[in-house]
Amino acid sequence: MSHETNARDPGDVGPGFMDAAELTAREGIARYVIGFVLACALTAASFYVLNTSLIWGPGIPVALVVLAIAQMGVHLVFFLHITTAPDNTNNVLALAFGVLIVALVIGGSLWIMDHLNENMMPMHQMMQMQR
Amino acid sequence: MSATDTSFDRATDPYRVGHGREWLSAGAGRGYVHATGHGEGGPASKRVIVGYGFWIFLLSDIVMFSAFFAAHAVLQTATAGGPSGRELFNWWSIVLQTFLLLVSSFTCGLSAVATEARSQLWTQLALLVTGLLGVGFLALEGRDFAGMVLQGAGPDRSAFLSSLFAVVGLHGLHVSAGLLWLGTMMAQIFVKGFRADILRRMVCFNLFWHALDIIWVALFTIVYLIGLGR
Numbered sequence: 001m002s003h004e005t006n007a008r009d010p011g012d013v014g015p016g017f018m019d020a021a022e023l024t025a026r027e028g029i030a031r032y033v034i035g036f037v038l039a040c041a042l043t044a045a046s047f048y049v050l051n052t053s054l055i056w057g058p059g060i061p062v063a064l065v066v067l068a069i070a071q072m073g074v075h076l077v078f079f080l081h082i083t084t085a086p087d088n089t090n091n092v093l094a095l096a097f098g099v100l101i102v103a104l105v106i107g108g109s110l111w112i113m114d115h116l117n118e119n120m121m122p123m124h125q126m127m128q129m130q131r
Numbered sequence: 132m133s134a135t136d137t138s139f140d141r142a143t144d145p146y147r148v149g150h151g152r153e154w155l156s157a158g159a160g161r162g163y164v165h166a167t168g169h170g171e172g173g174p175a176s177k178r179v180i181v182g183y184g185f186w187i188f189l190l191s192d193i194v195m196f197s198a199f200f201a202a203h204a205v206l207q208t209a210t211a212g213g214p215s216g217r218e219l220f221n222w223w224s225i226v227l228q229t230f231l232l233l234v235s236s237f238t239c240g241l242s243a244v245a246t247e248a249r250s251q252l253w254t255q256l257a258l259l260v261t262g263l264l265g266v267g268f269l270a271l272e273g274r275d276f277a278g279m280v281l282q283g284a285g286p287d288r289s290a291f292l293s294s295l296f297a298v299v300g301l302h303g304l305h306v307s308a309g310l311l312w313l314g315t316m317m318a319q320i321f322v323k324g325f326r327a328d329i330l331r332r333m334v335c336f337n338l339f340w341h342a343l344d345i346i347w348v349a350l351f352t353i354v355y356l357i358g359l360g361r
Binding site for chain 1: 175178179180181182183185186187190191193194197198200201202204205226229230233234236237240241243244245247248334337338341342344345348349351352353356357359360
């Protein structure tokens with residue numbers, strides 16, 4: 001297996017690789033600790049927001065979604081080591097395409113089904129017609 | 132500009148993003164540019180290609196999850212007269228599951244650091260803790276599922292519950308598969324040591340486990356927290 005080395009690639013960095021920054025074990029652990037603390041704080045905030053009167057009721061789902069997106073960002077940066085550095089361009093572009101498809105599928109479904117529900121005949125009228 | 136110009140940092144900026152293309156065309160003629168895929172840079176190393184390929188798989192997995200999430204978001208109020216999330220969900224079980232998975236993601240990251248340091252003992256310990264936390268997570272989820280089915284709120288009760296069992300169950304299946312993989316990795320590292328091919332599998336496993344936690348963040352927010360509010 002002479003061709004299989006662990007040498008650093010001069011070009012790109014794969015996702016999840018920590019070698020670009022050449023961290024020591026201590027620095028590597030510190031990075032995971034920072035990510036863990038941030039993720040815990042955001043999770044705790046999510047659970048807190050649910051039962052708070054601090055935020056106007058109908059705004060709570062929006063706050064929850066914002067907190068979730070923030071936490072996903074923390075996971076991507078501190079756990080998956082996705083950065084904005086030029087050697088990560090390919091990873092970020094693939095991620096951007098994934099996010100586009102996810103947004104289209106979820107946003108599109110909610111949008112279409114919401115309009116369908118509005119234009120739907122109420123259930124009791126439908127029952128009467130079937131008699 | 133000369134193609135052999137070393138005034139930029141090749142390690143962190145191989146493509147010289149934002150510096151125009153003149154440096155590329157200058158180098159392309161003589162075929163001497165260090166960036167991968169350009170000139171004589173050649174394709175990326177196997178390690179980078181494997182990691183990137185697995186990243187593409189994970190993103191496609193997330194796209195599949197998005198369809199399940201969309202179905203659940205649309206059907207969240209379609210309870211057909213059956214119990215809603217507010218009556219079914221066990222608040223403390225959700226909190227506990229969330230933190231079990233978050234801590235397991237953290238210890239999984241520690242196993243990557245230990246692997247980087249080529250420490251057999253710490254890698255095995257970190258993976259073992261990750262696995263035990265994962266088993267705890269699955270046990271809680273299984274208990275919740277069993278409780279709901281016993282209450283007559285199984286996946287056949289309403290469209291809301293069908294989509295709930297589908298999306299949460301799909302995540303649970305992923306965690307189960309991840310646990311099998313984790314056991315395999317522990318055995319392989321123990322028997323074969325830190326060989327190049329084993330290290331590549333370790334990188335992929337780490338990506339997989341962290342991705343599971345990212346999906347859980349979406350899951351506990353959309354299914355449980357927003358579901359509790361409905």
